[in-house]
Amino acid sequence: MDFQAILKTVGILSLVSAALSVIISIAEGVLNNYGIVELDINNGKKKLQVKGGSSLLSTLASEKIFIPSACGGKATCGLCKVSVQEGAGPLLMTEEPYITPEERKQNMRLSCQIKVKTNMKLLIPEALFNIREFICELVEIEDMTYDIKRLRMKLPEGQTIDFKAGQFMQFYTKPYGKVKEEVFRAYSISSKATEKDHLELLIRLVPNGICTTYVHTVLKVGDKVRLSGPYGDFYLRGDCEELIMIAGGSGLAPIRSLVYDVIEKGLPHKMRFFFGANTLRDLYYVDEFEQIEKDYPQFKFIPCLARPEPSDNWQGVTGFVTVALQDQVDTGEGKEAYLCGSPGMLDACIKILKEKGFTDETIFYDKF
Known part of the structure; x- marks a missing residue:
């Protein structure tokens, strides 16, 4: 094959490729153009005319209806559930791990995974309209x-x-x-x-x-x-004498807010806060919690270092936070537990708590 023939062949292939790209682009535009569809919310209490083609989560957000989602729509948190009575199509594989058999009967779906393609009927908790x-x-x-x-x-x-x-x-x-x-x-x-x-x-x-x-x-x-x-539903119930609080890393955030809530409301609960970290440089808010400990006798701060460095000169609890939990909490009677941290830490702590008599009704957590 001579050089001119090669160039001709390459030219033909380029034209074919360009034509296919145009065809695919047009096809995608046609196939993904669902036009304007209606979202009927809570049996007609609210009806929205929206452009189809996006996820239900983002479509609702564009209408200032905000559904909880910790993962940003990646189908890894399972928080963005809504009841879709009509128009959702079959349950997707990405949804299955998060939808219980009981929730399937209620037509619960992950709003981040459903694409708005046709008219839909939704049931959304009224509280979410206050977001x-x-x-x-x-x-x-x-x-x-x-x-x-x-x-x-x-x-x-x-x-x-x-x-x-x-x-x-x-x-x-x-x-x-x-x-x-x-x-x-x-x-x-x-x-x-x-x-x-x-x-x-x-x-x-x-x-x-x-x-x-x-x-x-x-x-x-x-x-x-x-x-x-x-x-979120992670907030103080307080039907107990003592609060066992457990956190690691940035999981300290909601616990800090909870501690101040108990103090500022003048509630009588005893509080023990177990905070897990790796080394001394991972601890923070230590001075603040130690001052709270001095000012409010019902509060006890227990920082735990899993792997302290020799230079840390650590004199406190050494080991994972589960070590302190195992040693210092004897029973779940009269107590509630509030936890925030990594899934691994929470699973380990929940296992210990249940062995000590805590139940699903007395353990509250955020697992991000």
Whole structure:
């Protein structure tokens, strides 16, 4: 085959490839163009005309109806459940691990996984219509440890927020670097529930985490921050004499808010806070909790280091937080447990708590 023939062949292939690309693009436009569809919410109480093609989670958010989601729509948290009476199609494999047999009878679905393609009928808890969006100003950013930052945000002038200590907010990034789209993640509120014009979050840097990298490398004081919330069922029940609180890393956030809630309301509960970390440099808010311990005899702070360095000169509890829990909590009688941390830590702690007589009705946790 001579050189001209080769060029001709390459040219023909290029034209064919370009034509196929155009055909595919047109086909995608036609196939994904679902037009305007209707969302009927709570038996006609609210009807929305929306553009089809996006996930139910993002479609509702665009209409200022915010469904809880800790993972940003990746189908890894299972929080974004809504009851879809019509128009959802068959249950997807990505949903199956999160939908119980009882929930299937109720037509519960993960709103992040369902694409809005046709008219739908939904049942959404009325409480979610109280979820609000806030465009805040970042007024403080502080390094609490080498990988945890404290963000303090001021709500817009004249706006306030009511939340229960222990609840969380959804934090939205802006496009940055190679990240071209907005993403969001859930972070527990660490500030006092009585402080209604500011919010504080504790955010740990996750390697390659889109949202946490944005917080740790891009965000600066004075920036506008978009939040929605509050969300969550992790809050004080208090039908007991003593609260056993357990956290690790940035899981300290909701526990801090809960501790101040008990104190500011003058509640009589005893509190023991077991905080797990690896080394001394992973501990933070130590001075604050030790001062609370001095001022309020009903509160006890128990930091635990799993792998203290020789230079730490650590004199406290050594070992995982489960060691202290096993040694220092004798029974679940008259107690409630509140936990926030990694799935592995929570699973290990819950196992010990149940062995000591705690039940599903007396153990409350956030597992992000």
